[in-house]
Amino acid sequence: MSEKWQQLLSRLGEIHDLEGSCAVLGWDQQTYMPPGGNQVKASQLATLLKLAHNMFVSDEMGELLEDLEAEMKDMPYDSFEAGILRVTRRAYDQAKCLSEDLVTELAKARTLAFAAWAKAKQESDFSIFRPQLEHTLELKRQQAEALTYTDTPYDALLRLYEPDLNTAQVALLFTQLRERQVPLITAIAASGKKVDTSPIRQHFPDAGQWKLQLRLLELMGFNMEHGRLDRAEHPFTTSFGIQDVRLTTHLYPTDLCSGLFSTIHEAGHGLYEQGIDPKYERTPLANGATLSVHESQSRLWENLIGRSRLFWQHLMPILREIFPQQMAGVNIDRMYQAVNEVKPSFIRVDADEATYNLHIFIRFELEQDLITGKLAVADLPEAWNDKYESYLGIRPSNDAEGVLQDVHWSTGMFGYFPTYALGNILSVQIWDTMKQEPDISAALLKGDFKVVRYWLRKNIHAYGRMFTTQEIAQRVTGRPLTVGPYLDYIETKYKELYGL
Ligand code: ZN
Numbered sequence: 428m429s430e431k432w433q434q435l436l437s438r439l440g441e442i443h444d445l446e447g448s449c450a451v452l453g454w455d456q457q458t459y460m461p462p463g464g465n466q467v468k469a470s471q472l473a474t475l476l477k478l479a480h481n482m483f484v485s486d487e488m489g490e491l492l493e494d495l496e497a498e499m500k501d502m503p504y505d506s507f508e509a510g511i512l513r514v515t516r517r518a519y520d521q522a523k524c525l526s527e528d529l530v531t532e533l534a535k536a537r538t539l540a541f542a543a544w545a546k547a548k549q550e551s552d553f554s555i556f557r558p559q560l561e562h563t564l565e566l567k568r569q570q571a572e573a574l575t576y577t578d579t580p581y582d583a584l585l586r587l588y589e590p591d592l593n594t595a596q597v598a599l600l601f602t603q604l605r606e607r608q609v610p611l612i613t614a615i616a617a618s619g620k621k622v623d624t625s626p627i628r629q630h631f632p633d634a635g636q637w638k639l640q641l642r643l644l645e646l647m648g649f650n651m652e653h654g655r656l657d658r659a660e661h662p663f664t665t666s667f668g669i670q671d672v673r674l675t676t677h678l679y680p681t682d683l684c685s686g687l688f689s690t691i692h693e694a695g696h697g698l699y700e701q702g703i704d705p706k707y708e709r710t711p712l713a714n715g716a717t718l719s720v721h722e723s724q725s726r727l728w729e730n731l732i733g734r735s736r737l738f739w740q741h742l743m744p745i746l747r748e749i750f751p752q753q754m755a756g757v758n759i760d761r762m763y764q765a766v767n768e769v770k771p772s773f774i775r776v777d778a779d780e781a782t783y784n785l786h787i788f789i790r791f792e793l794e795q796d797l798i799t800g801k802l803a804v805a806d807l808p809e810a811w812n813d814k815y816e817s818y819l820g821i822r823p824s825n826d827a828e829g830v831l832q833d834v835h836w837s838t839g840m841f842g843y844f845p846t847y848a849l850g851n852i853l854s855v856q857i858w859d860t861m862k863q864e865p866d867i868s869a870a871l872l873k874g875d876f877k878v879v880r881y882w883l884r885k886n887i888h889a890y891g892r893m894f895t896t897q898e899i900a901q902r903v904t905g906r907p908l909t910v911g912p913y914l915d916y917i918e919t920k921y922k923e924l925y926g927l
Pocket of ligand 1: 692696722727
């Protein structure tokens with residue numbers, strides 16, 4: 428390999444080190460940092476991000492990229508070299524648009540707005556968060572202008588997470604989802620069927636729940652030599668590198684499923700990061716492809732496996748061992764029904780599989796209006812509540828269970844929410860493809876869920892950031908993102924459960 432190639436890898440490795448260090452600070456912020464540590468953390472993060480940004484947008488980097496693109500133009504599309512150059516070029520062109528001032532301001536605003544949001548949520552008072560959100564939005568608008576767009580500034584922000592999707596394409600997919608998903612939920616509500624959720628709403632002591640989370644990670648094959656599970660207010664996963672992947676969860680004493688599904692979900696993300704080809708470490712390929720693909724992995728584990736009858740059949744003996752009293756007299760039928768109750772609810776992360784996407788449509792619509800200025804921040808709580816009333820037939824009674832529930836906007840993540848619903852769509856496309864292999868179905872019947880991890884690793888995880896969402900959909904499932912399989916899946920499952 429040429430000297431220039433080695434130079435590029437060495438620079439990218441150093442930038443990756445800085446970004447990984449930011450991830451450590453970010454993880455600390457949401458797990459163990461005392462509230463008073465916030466100000467100094469904001470400076471540290473801003474300094475590291477500035478260093479990484481400046482190293483990345485340097486003229487030397489631009490020249491190296493240009494020379495190597497010419498030198499390696501005949502490399503196959505899915506080669507390590509072509510992948511690195513493609514992903515680096517995309518990020519470089521984006522970063523080049525942003526001034527050092529804007530990058531620093533965004534980093535500072537992120538830390539301060541996060542603190543304001545946490546306090547506002549705790550006190551259920553949107554006014555505490557409002558000035559920080561207004562400032563963040565102003566910066567996000569500047570960022571969108573700097574990144575440039577054709578139709579709407581939201582396109583520029585969405586592109587940061589989904590390089591090959593635009594607002595109109597996402598809106599079309601969501602319209603197609605709405606057409607069948609909303610009537611399904613209306614029919615479920617009209618059925619009048621009440622689900623007995625008492626088996627999962629008992630007192631489950633914390634020590635037992637923690638033990639259960641570790642058993643789940645073992646079942647899924649999450650590698651604890653290269654990962655950890657901790658607690659956070661808002662569960663998330665972060666990677667410091669392929670060899671160090673951090674999961675978080677949140678346990679509630681009278682709810683078995685909230686923690687359980689958070690852990691499965693986050694471990695789905697974690698397995699993706701751990702499954703990336705080790706030779707990609709310290710390069711821009713050492714992360715999941717996109718947020719939608721990432722979410723397809725967590726959703727596949729959480730919903731298609733975690734909410735299936737088969738999974739609970741294998742989980743019941745473990746639950747009986749850890750919670751013998753609570754599980755006395757509870758059979759698989761009651762449990763399967765209880766974990767699949769469909770009920771419009773205020774909190775997105777606790778939403779059932781059937782109503783989940785509706786929470787996303789609401790956020791997708793609101794954040795477009797916030798970015799374009801059609802909706803003023805001061806009017807956001809009311810607009811939020813109105814949408815919940817119209818989509819889900821319920822109206823939040825306070826800001827904590829309404830507009831303040833999610834962390835995303837406080838950290839400047841506009842354009843992120845749609846990726847959750849896109850991940851849902853892709854998860855079923857992938858699942859349908861995977862299940863066509865006879866070995867997989869046979870292993871699942873025996874409770875061997877690690878075969879899923881192997882298949883996903885071979886077909887998706889190993890490639891890291893090599894491909895985009897649509898490329899992965901096409902390569903793995905033979906077609907682009909398509910809502911059909913997802914809608915067929917939820918209709919079949921919930922019509923049976925609710926006798927429709
Ligand atoms: Zn997720």
